[in-house]
Amino acid sequence: MHAPVTDAATPLYDVAAMRRVETQAIALLGNDASALMERAGRAAWGCLLDHWPQARRIVVVCGPGNNGGDGYVLARHALEAGREVQVLHAQDQAPRSVPARQAAAAFGDAGGRVAVAGARLPDCDIVVDAVFGIGFDGRADDASHALFAAIAASAAPVLALDVPSGVDASCGDVPGIAVRATRTLQFIGHHAGLATGAALDHVGDLAVAALALPPEVFDGVAPVAWSLRGAALESLLPQRARTAHKGSAGHVLVAGGNHGMGGAAMLAASAALRAGAGLVSVATRAAHVAPLLSRTPEVMAHALEDPTRMAPLLAMADVCAVGPGLGRDAWASGVLKATIAAAHALVVDADALNLLAASPRHLPAATVLTPHPGEAARLLGRTVLEVQRDRIASARALCARYGCVVVLKGAGTVVAAPGAGTWIIDAGNPGMAVGGMGDALTGIIAALRAQGLPAAEAAVVGALQHGVAGDRAAAEGGARGMLPSDLIAALRRPGQD
Numbered sequence: 309m310h311a312p313v314t315d316a317a318t319p320l321y322d323v324a325a326m327r328r329v330e331t332q333a334i335a336l337l338g339n340d341a342s343a344l345m346e347r348a349g350r351a352a353w354g355c356l357l358d359h360w361p362q363a364r365r366i367v368v369v370c371g372p373g374n375n376g377g378d379g380y381v382l383a384r385h386a387l388e389a390g391r392e393v394q395v396l397h398a399q400d401q402a403p404r405s406v407p408a409r410q411a412a413a414a415f416g417d418a419g420g421r422v423a424v425a426g427a428r429l430p431d432c433d434i435v436v437d438a439v440f441g442i443g444f445d446g447r448a449d450d451a452s453h454a455l456f457a458a459i460a461a462s463a464a465p466v467l468a469l470d471v472p473s474g475v476d477a478s479c480g481d482v483p484g485i486a487v488r489a490t491r492t493l494q495f496i497g498h499h500a501g502l503a504t505g506a507a508l509d510h511v512g513d514l515a516v517a518a519l520a521l522p523p524e525v526f527d528g529v530a531p532v533a534w535s536l537r538g539a540a541l542e543s544l545l546p547q548r549a550r551t552a553h554k555g556s557a558g559h560v561l562v563a564g565g566n567h568g569m570g571g572a573a574m575l576a577a578s579a580a581l582r583a584g585a586g587l588v589s590v591a592t593r594a595a596h597v598a599p600l601l602s603r604t605p606e607v608m609a610h611a612l613e614d615p616t617r618m619a620p621l622l623a624m625a626d627v628c629a630v631g632p633g634l635g636r637d638a639w640a641s642g643v644l645k646a647t648i649a650a651a652h653a654l655v656v657d658a659d660a661l662n663l664l665a666a667s668p669r670h671l672p673a674a675t676v677l678t679p680h681p682g683e684a685a686r687l688l689g690r691t692v693l694e695v696q697r698d699r700i701a702s703a704r705a706l707c708a709r710y711g712c713v714v715v716l717k718g719a720g721t722v723v724a725a726p727g728a729g730t731w732i733i734d735a736g737n738p739g740m741a742v743g744g745m746g747d748a749l750t751g752i753i754a755a756l757r758a759q760g761l762p763a764a765e766a767a768v769v770g771a772l773q774h775g776v777a778g779d780r781a782a783a784e785g786g787a788r789g790m791l792p793s794d795l796i797a798a799l800r801r802p803g804q805d
């Protein structure tokens with residue numbers, strides 16, 4: 309799957325790519341960098357007017373680079389519109405580049421006030437964060453820390469220009485502290501780093517200003533990933549023919565539910581049914597068969613105490629989802645071994661991933677792995693912090709190591725596929741941070757595989773469907789106290805997301 313699964317996918321760029329776009333944009337503007345800065349600052353002023361039309365007192369905190377230059381342009385427009393404007397910068401952090409110095413001079417010529425920032429910002433109606441953009445690297449130095457602290461201490465909303473300062477625009481890492489924006493206006497294109505990971509706690513509402521540039525500015529520039537929103541979902545889900553029958557929608561086998569963990573297998577099986585699998589079987593401990601059937605009679609539940617007897621169950625299933633509630637004992641290892649040896653297609657989750665990390669095995673090519681950051685860390689031999697620091701790179705590394713499709717769960721789920729692209733899911737909410745949500749995702753992906761989607765598409769569409777259902781469940785009943793069964797029930801409801 310090389311192209312994005314739909315034209316509703318949004319290209320995401322890293323800093324290197326955005327630098328090329330910037331260079332091509334400036335060339336198209338007659339090599340006038342100030343003209344591009346003027347468009348950015350004017351677009352930012354328009355965004356401020358749209359969202360804070362009543363704001364009278366505006367504080368713009370400018371850094372030494374061109375992000376700061378954008379801030380000076382916004383400040384001049386605000387001043388010319390009659391607002392009370394104060395530009396602040398850190399000690400010895402006056403604008404360094406020619407366009408930024410020109411923007412600062414134009415602000416001064418218009419009567420603008422510039423001062424060195426103190427520990428606290430003046431009272432204001434809005435703060436504009438123009439400290440750092442895509443040029444930020446490493447960790448914020450002490451002077452920047454002081455600016456971020458002053459911005460955080462202000463009670464005013466924050467409009468971040470291009471990037472919330474202190475966030476890595478390529479990978480989303482926040483090495484130290486960073487500005488928490490109410491809204492972030494990106495320039496020209498979407499930053500990959502603002503779509504996943506720690507950045508999601510800093511961007512607020514995210515938008516992009518295209519700056520009226522022609523599409524040629526992106527010529528020869530490859531996105532590092534594609535973002536998918538809920539609106540794309542309905543067009544991506546497998547449609548059933550009028551002549552569909554339960555056999556044509558595929559057969560999922562869920563293998564898991566060790567002692568004390570039968571619920572995980574039940575959730576995966578319920579989700580597989582709600583996501584459209586024609587038949588769902590479960591191979592689980594004998595003690596879970598009765599309760600499973602009483603809760604979900606649509607499922608065919610098989611008592612499995614001897615993993616060597618799995619072959620007939622695997623033979624009749626189109627895809628096996630192994631891992632929900634599997635545990636890590638000898639039974640679990642036997643189930644995983646039998647599944648890898650005989651499954652037609654595999655979705656590997658939870659403790660099956662931990663067993664894999666402990667004793668790596670070769671996996672069939674069209675396998676989908678669905679780790680959360682902790683499981684990914686164990687599979688990669690890294691720390692969770694290292695995985696989360698660059699989620700796109702981590703998902704790709706795991707994909708390369710095992711030759712499988714990888715769904716790295718978490719805020720801004722990342723899907724990486726061998727020889728194909730990388731996708732980031734722009735759906736889901738903090739209410740989904742509860743045990744069992746991963747079991748539901750495993751069931752959804754297995755159901756899409758069983759309905760004929762290739763591994764990469766099943767992973768991307770399944771992760772999107774999971775996030776959309778989570779958002780629907782939160783919209784209906786609130787994110788607090790949301791349960792996996794709420795999400796599974798929401799799988800049924802078609803939505804205009």
Ligand SMILES: NC(=O)C1=CN([C@@H]2O[C@H](COP(=O)(O)OP(=O)(O)OC[C@H]3O[C@@H](n4cnc5c(N)ncnc54)[C@H](O)[C@@H]3O)[C@@H](O)[C@H]2O)[C@H](O)CC1
Nearest residue numbers: 330345348373374375440441442443444445447448449470
């Ligand atoms: N890319 C585009 O299409 C557009 C870019 N514009 C704006 O320009 C910034 C990028 O500007 P640049 O000068 O390259 O970098 P920054 O302004 O982000 O800041 C870099 C500046 O800060 C110093 N610095 C970097 N890291 C640190 C740190 N950890 N601690 C302290 N200081 C640091 C560094 O030395 C530089 O001096 C982009 O984001 C847009 O806002 C155009 O104006 C619009 C289109």
Ligand SMILES: [K+]
Nearest residue numbers: 437440469471
């Ligand atoms: K900024």
